Amino acid sequence: MVYYHIPVMVREVIAYLNVRPGRIYVDCTLGGSGHAAAIVEHLMPGGFLVGIDQDKDAIENAAKILSDHASQIALFQENFVNIGLVLSRLGISKVDGIFADLGISLDQLAQSGRGFSFQRDEPLDMRMDESSGVTAEDIVNDADQRELSDIFFKYGEERWSKRIASNIVKARQTRRIKKSSELAEIVVESIPKKFIAYPQRIHPATRVFMALRIVVNRELERLESFMDKAVDLLNPGGRLCILSFHSLEDRIVKHRIKAFEKGCTCPSNFPACVCGGETKLRSLTRKPVRPTQQEIEVNPMSRSTKLRAAERI
Ligand SMILES: C[S@@+](CC[C@H](N)C(=O)[O-])C[C@H]1O[C@@H](n2cnc3c(N)ncnc32)[C@H](O)[C@@H]1O
Numbered sequence: 001m002v003y004y005h006i007p008v009m010v011r012e013v014i015a016y017l018n019v020r021p022g023r024i025y026v027d028c029t030l031g032g033s034g035h036a037a038a039i040v041e042h043l044m045p046g047g048f049l050v051g052i053d054q055d056k057d058a059i060e061n062a063a064k065i066l067s068d069h070a071s072q073i074a075l076f077q078e079n080f081v082n083i084g085l086v087l088s089r090l091g092i093s094k095v096d097g098i099f100a101d102l103g104i105s106l107d108q109l110a111q112s113g114r115g116f117s118f119q120r121d122e123p124l125d126m127r128m129d130e131s132s133g134v135t136a137e138d139i140v141n142d143a144d145q146r147e148l149s150d151i152f153f154k155y156g157e158e159r160w161s162k163r164i165a166s167n168i169v170k171a172r173q174t175r176r177i178k179k180s181s182e183l184a185e186i187v188v189e190s191i192p193k194k195f196i197a198y199p200q201r202i203h204p205a206t207r208v209f210m211a212l213r214i215v216v217n218r219e220l221e222r223l224e225s226f227m228d229k230a231v232d233l234l235n236p237g238g239r240l241c242i243l244s245f246h247s248l249e250d251r252i253v254k255h256r257i258k259a260f261e262k263g264c265t266c267p268s269n270f271p272a273c274v275c276g277g278e279t280k281l282r283s284l285t286r287k288p289v290r291p292t293q294q295e296i297e298v299n300p301m302s303r304s305t306k307l308r309a310a311e312r313i
Pocket of ligand 1: 006008036
């Protein structure tokens with residue numbers, strides 16, 4: 001698979017990660033390796049990049065794109081929650097920067113054949129790591145109506161979640177829903193026509209597909225657990241830099257950084273700290289950094305990106 005994903009906010013990522021020669025960095029979401037290639041360029045001479053992605057296509061692509069620097073990289077098909085395990089395999093205990101660019105790549109959406117897009121007629125899979133867990137088909141056909149509606153509402157902020165869930169349950173009484181196009185059709189038919197205005201900025205099935213993808217890949221819980229592990233793998237002065245696209249993701253990133261800044265979790269009326277929680281991070285971005293207007297014009301997909309970064313104390 002040839003990758004076409006355009007990396008977002010590359011200049012800002014390099015600056016916030018503070019990429020310097022001779023240091024060690026981890027790109028936890030290689031995707032099309034655009035950010036990874038920029039990191040490698042800035043860590044020379046003498047630096048090292050550990051590259052992780054749960055999708056085997058991304059790892060194969062990275063091996064090609066970064067082949068000129070093979071001695072300065074190590075690639076792993078892993079979930080980024082296992083970052084500690086990956087580093088211990090390499091005998092590395094601490095690193096100088098950890099980067100994650102959350103969500104899905106344009107290439108997974110357009111050409112993975114795994115049903116991420118409502119515009120294609122593909123099996124409803126949606127697993128980024130094809131060797132793990134339940135598929136979107138399992139959820140769409142096996143979850144009860146209430147669960148489906150909750151998923152669409154909570155993770156997709158879909159206002160028609162109940163109607164969509166009810167129509168899915170009706171449709172599956174006669175057949176198993178197996179294709180992305182079938183699901184997209186049910187979603188479109190569930191939304192009253194007057195609320196489907198054409199031309200529109202997003203397809204009516206966008207939110208349902210995004211919600212399912214988040215649940216299939218357990219994206220939010222893994223993000224939280226990843227951040228907790230990443231913080232303890234940074235050298236003092238090391239940087240954590242995260243790009244998010246979804247408000248729920250950004251909320252987690254913001255709150256975890258805040259919690260590590262605060263350290264202590266004792267109630268404010270306690271005379272002294274008894275929890276032993278220590279301050280581990282200093283936020284470098286009080287407000288999330290957004291792409292420039294110029295970048296959004298060149299790459300409209302970048303428009304909802306938020307960058308947050310913090311430094312290990
Ligand atoms: C937005 S793309 C990254 C794009 C990349 N920065 C570039 O320059 O092309 C997100 C990538 O993260 C991967 N990914 C998402 N969640 C992951 C996780 N929990 N563990 C490992 N990889 C993950 C996806 O498979 C996808 O390839």
